[in-house]
Amino acid sequence: MELGLRYDMRAPDFGAPIADLYSAALEQCAWADSLGFDAVHVAEHHGTEDGYLPSSLVFCSAVAARTQRIGLQPSALLVTLHDPLRLAEDLAVIDILSGGGRLNVVAGIGYLEREFEMFGVDFATRARTFETKIDVLRTALRGEPFEYEGRTVVVSPAPLGDGPTISIGGSAPPSARRAARLGLPYVPTSRELYELYEEELAKAGKPAPAPFRNHTPTFVHLAEDPERALAVVGPHVMHTSNMYARWAMSRSDAANGNYRPMTSLDQVRQDPDIWIITPEECLSRLEGFGEHDELRFHPLFGGLDPDESWESLRLFEDRVLPKLIANGSFTKT
Template identity: 25%
Template structure:
């Protein structure tokens, strides 16, 4: 079993009120953000000594939800202070960006880290498309084309041209190339049937960075494995990444108190405006290719507003408790899903950084020894 230390890098100095997306940046204090970046990166570096196999973050725009307009900058900050841990960029929002730029920056990170990059090629959540003026209805076409172009840019030894529907380049020959051959391991978001099929077709690890619930996760994994078999390969457990909000403390009571505090800010401030904007995108565009996927996403948004901490733990979307309790929760989720990578989102809203740091040490000393061989 592998464990990933994943950081959303939220901005945590706001009042408990919701704003429509995009969040007005008059509330942003650069000095406070500078201190947050330093604390967050230091925690990510510290994760290497606490039993984690991966450390990473992702990309978001126009919101305090996550201050990573370019997660590759964080990857560069992690490359030299760490020596063993995988640099997991999960990841770049492929349909929104220049795919050649992604290929180049990922190749740089792979060389800088000595071949430790995990390359996330993610589609992103609905409202992100409004930030870069990309029609959400083009998301799937752009995702498929961009992923194929990135892989070719990494693996083609001679200059080539590309004339696709959404991307055109007269000449492509990237410098540097990645260290890992034929290319760094891929993670593709797979939180619905269509994305699970695409991840399998690309022979990528399927990534459910924040699990919706155990039944839907199990169904996506089933579809992923069936599609992989139909495409002539068989995924291992480590080809399935499952993530959840995580808080480990000395006692269940302390962990629950800290998680409840963090979730209040996460739900009211960080997610409040995002949910409304996502509903608008889902209603007015073809971000999803079929109504079933769209309705499931809308249901997930609706359910989140009323979900209690106990319900979230039962659904498998939260790990919370003492080391002994978290060991039991990890084993239960693993027995249901059979995956090989746990992705711990550790900075949940305003969950205190000192609680996170102590939780990392508890994970190292009292959780990891009991679950690393699952």
């Protein structure tokens, strides 16, 4: 199995101060790197009321400077909203800063219309814009001169080696078909979408992809007393889940599949994708995890106090991770 962290840096008014959250996030990334975690997943949205991280690449650059080997995964990087040449330059620099081979970009098309309005990008033609920018991005990252909008351009310096990996992210069927057509790796929100991707690749006579990597639960928090932790953590879970669910409902073809509207702590307690559990229960649930599964922590979920977050991570380090290593479930690389 793999181990990962995820950050979207939401900082609602009832949560921890935003400066404390950013400081804690970098400390936690360094901690995870030292323990052999596989990846840091970094989200992107714009103009939100709770300060959702708008600049995932700046965040990844800071993580690169604090770590040695952990993978850096902007997920999803909303390529449609960015200038592709400027984006390629930023990715090349992060690739170099991180030593090469650590950057895996999950490119997203975007689904919140207000974000497109914010950047003056036409929402109705976003699919065509996205694919055009992906093509420019892939070409630019080769570090060679090419023709772009009637002029010769080049991204310099070039990334190291093969440069960043570009994957397609998505939460709706068109993203699966797009990834297959473009011949790119696919990182969807569900196994069903990945199966559609596999079918589309097979129809086109393209090689079978790597196995689907599952990353449930949505949120895991370890505590000696889960009921006490639920009272503390629950409001942060509800805040995040409700906002994602509301965003998903804004369009019929976009979804954050594991997020549901919540109005009570009892709903948090009963949600199968929310784990607020003891270390022993965590070990029990992980018995079914295999080599294609990832346990992904979202430590600062909804602006959770860093001290509460660290308590959970330390319990994992002290009481879960050693047993995962001992039984061969996790191998530090």
